Amino acid sequence: VWESVRHYVYTKAIEEVHGVKCLILDEETSRTVALVCSHTQILNAQVYSVERLDSMSKKRMGRVRAVCIIRPTSINIRRLAQELSAPKYEEYNIFFTNTIAEHLLKDLAEADVSQVVCQVQEIFMDFYPLSPTLFTLNEPCCAELEAPSWNQALFTRLSEGLISVLLALRRSPLIVFQRSSPIAEKLAFDIEERIATGNRSSDLDLFQFSAGRQGTCMLLIMDRRDDAAVPLLMPWTYAAMVHELLGIRDNRVDMARVPPPGQDEAVLSVHDDELYRRCEHTLFGELGPAVTAAVNDLQKMTGAPGGGRLQSVKDIQRFMNSFPDVRRQQGTVAKHVAITCELGRQVESRQL
Incomplete structure (x- = not known):
């Protein structure tokens, strides 16, 4: 997973945009990028500066191109739309870390009155790659998924994160879950539905990879509460x-x-x-x-x-x-x- 995310960040996003660039990240992608690229490597790719979407400077950079790597959340779209309404950069290359809802994409298009958006792509890195074989979503506690304190936002984050991992690895999985756990079962069926519907987007072929790379992995969903011995x-x-x-x-x-x-x-x-x-x-x-x-x-x-x-x-x-x-x-x-x-x-x- 680490190599996949590094390819998306360094090769597909940063290096493909030529000239002097500013890298714009949100709170989560700033940590994800730091896991796969050092500050020196980013500077060597002609990145003039790195800014956070929630605290961008007001200074106009007419000759600099913006590379935005952000999560496709409503708050990020709102902040980016505000930036596009009074653009500071020559052009904006936008890379979302997961599939983006059509209504959010429409909001972004309506905000681009100056027509400075050069491209919009989906790159699947909506997780934190710690090593080649280990990733996390940095959600330390899932207690809020218990009734009656059901947290739909947390559940959606878990589901979207796993979908992003599967797309980054280009795998359409066989899903196995612990039937005695209602949470594991609900998560398994939600992921199955997202795979069938292109992660609830208009791209129904999102998981249609080449024949040799389909069904080559198993997604095993277990409930830690029923497996207390393994951590010991x-x-x-x-x-x-x-x-x-x-x-x-x-x-x-x-x-x-x-x-x-x-x-x-x-x-x-x-x-x-x-x-x-x-x-x-x-x-x-x-x-x-x-x-x-x-x-x-x-x-x-x-x-x-x-x-x-x-x-x-x-x-x-x-x-x-x-x-x-x-x-x-x-x-x-x-x-x-x-x-x-x-x-x-x-x-x-x-x-x-």
Whole structure:
């Protein structure tokens, strides 16, 4: 799923719009984009600035093209329509992260009185890709789906998010659900209906992929309340302990209580962190030797010939060529040392 979202963001949206650009995001897509593209990568694609749809500047940028990646919600359409009524950019390239309702698209067209909208596309990334095999919708609690406190907006978000994942992967699934759970059953039938109706749009062929890619996955919907044992089976792996004891959201670990003071957060991503990629599912008892080995490797990288002295021009050149890698590795190792030490401290203090 990570590669699919990166393709949509970087290749299909940003790179296909030529010239100097401004990237316009909403509250949710700003976090999604941050998971798949670094700020440096965005700048290298001639992105002049990144703005939030809910707090855009008033300054006019006549030579800059806007690339809007937003969720197709009524509030986002209203904000974008307000922007189009007094446009600040030369043109607007709009990419919605899911299918958009026809009445919202009509509202947007009516607001484009200056005819500055260059294109409108649907790119399916209405979820948060944490790794190649893991995504989340960042809805931590589904208790509001219980009667009598039924939350239709939450249910719709879950259904639309799963539809977006299926479309991003280009899969038409076999849906299996837990029949003893009314919520799982309702969600399964809603997704089935959305697949049959093109996610309730005029495009009834939305899920008609090539014959070789149909029915190649299973969507299994289960109710966690009837499966309380699974979260207790593997609580001692690195990723699970970070999630449980420190807290992690969008691959960012809360480091506010981790010494030394002054750290706000640390990024744990399998795409940018080789040590985390190798140790993500490593048991905590085996994590110490892996971190120790990383520290030893770093010492070898920073060690210079001749007992730490640079004795020749070649030594200096070799050291300077490796310096960026050394600095990056230093930050990575220091991060994991701090996290593992804090995990060990909490295990001891809580007597886990």
